[in-house]
Amino acid sequence: MTRAEMKKVVVVEKIIGGHMTNDEGAAALGLTKRQIIRLKQKYNQGGARALIHKNRGRKPAHSLKDEIKERVAERYTQIYHGSNNCHFAELLEEHEAIRLSASSVRRILLGKGIKQAKQRRRIKAHQPRSRKAQAGMLWQIDATPYAWLEDRAPVFALHGAIDDATGIVVGAVFSANECREGYSLVMQQGIRKYGLPLGLYSDRHTIFRSPKEKLTIEQELAGETKPLSHFGKAMKELGIEHIKAVTPQAKGRVERLWGTFQDRLVIELRLLGVNTIEEANRVLPKLIAKHNRQFAVSPKEADSAYVELGSDTNLDHVFSLRSQRRLGAGNTLSYGSKIYTLAKPVSCHLHAKSTVEVRETLKGELILWLGGQALPLRETQKPSRVQQRKMADPVPPHKPAANHPWRKTWIQKQVQHNTNP
Template sequence: MTALAAEFFTLDEVNRLKIIQDVIDRRLTTQMAAQRLGISDRQCRRLLARYREDGPLGMTSRRRGMRGNRQLMPGLADQALELIRTRYADFGPTLAQEKLAELHGLILGKETVRRIMTRAGLWVPRKQRAARIHQPRYRRPCTGELIQIDGCDHEWFEDRGPACTVLVYVDDATSKIMELLFVKSESTFSYFESTRRYIDKHGKPLALYSDKAGVFRVNNKNATGGDAHMQFGRVMHELSIQTICADTSEAKGRVERAHLTLQDRLVKEFRLQGISSMEAANV
């Protein structure tokens, strides 16, 4: 075997060659060799036949130099990257992968799109981001036991329509978004409407978990009377629905995180579908 041929061997192939040579020299049986190589006795006999036929070079992988089964077709990654740069530059890898398949017929794995975007500088992996510390709070055990509610002001329709507010209802047990309603602003009557829509779809929850906005409680420190509840709280009491006001925004973190997801994905979905009004968004 020449020095040039030796360059074709990996360490695993050199180890395989030594063990097969021991079988040839009758220092090992095929069963013992198969056990050391981590293969079946039948596969070991195939390697032995290849060694006798082709010599040491028969131990090299026959797929060397061939295209891998999981390798992308030439130009496919460049095509996907061009589409992402021009249309989905602010999309996350998961949403970009979905839209590439849905709108352009490019079937790529989510992690493949993540790798393409990371190499192009369009995505920063989570491990490279600054660490954030969250105070955990145990979930309620059952769906509908506690619903976190909050309003989110945002340019939902970008420059195609006016800014508005979406009222978000998130189940504490599952983090599932149970109800969305686009309104002009947070008000008692808008929360009445969104709560009615929730009850029509899912039934009455045991409790609603909100912030300390004026819709939910009296914030006037100089108030001399009353039960500290606003009209929304009194109506919920009549319905046997408990209202709880969180002390911090972190305490209702599930609905706060839902805001971030909606501001990212929903805005882009509206853009793709051409939705530019609250009426169309509420359908």
């Protein structure tokens, strides 16, 4: 008997014994007078046991069958281990045709002594920043290394970008480590599918900024500008405002995305039988589309802030390595210990010893960037140097005889001169 039921018994006994009225008993139990009269009738018919709830000890009619509970626990330990309760409930409905709530899944697992693999810890609270009003006003970009394939492959990094207003993952790619190529591919994916965003939020990794961007007072007075990294130059060329966060909490949208992906993508990749980073990149677009369907939200304003990419803009040429070279005779230049020249003749005249910009794309294509135009380059052979004519063998020096006058000392010569007047 519960404490509440024992309280009912005591109050009803006092009312029957004449120590309390029906109104006082109703006030003590928080019930109506009519309910008190019914409790008295039950007590008179069956005693204190009649006040116990009739379903006590009975199995609810809507309770889950033991076979389903056993199957849920078995599938978790064999296949879906590591997933959280919410994700596990979704996987059961998708793959096993078992529809359960996350709370039901939690009760089943706890009843079997199975705790959630990843325990949540309380983190320091930060004031949340409001989402942008329109899609395309701001993207947040980042990368995180993780054991995405568990023990089936080494740790590698996932690069991703998320729209701040809608929570849509605009691009994602796996790479061996955090690198400029990974970020460039993510930006290309998002721009080709949605358009150019107005701003981009990133951390202060040297991929995004030059380590020499801090200018001295003399440089500022001389009018010099901060040097940009290769990625920063691409953002400037596309007209995207690049903001570099000082703390991870400033770009909390993409930071929270990694927690979701580490909970869900690992399980999804396991279920798909992915064992290599190449296979992971092939199935990643499908998983990103599934994520966006489930977690994307509507922006505050329906109008989009995306800017359409111009037809004359080649993203392969924008996201490239850029370096300065000096032209040699015959429009040749040196790059990577090799000599290159123009693949096709050009109408404009290029002066020898002039400084030009050379760009190397992610695919390894080499171009000469001149006046906003890409001129393809091709490898050529180094001009052979004219060898100097080989000189004749030198004549060996003449060795004078032992009685040669040069071998005599000056005193000997003086004595000989005096004796021969």
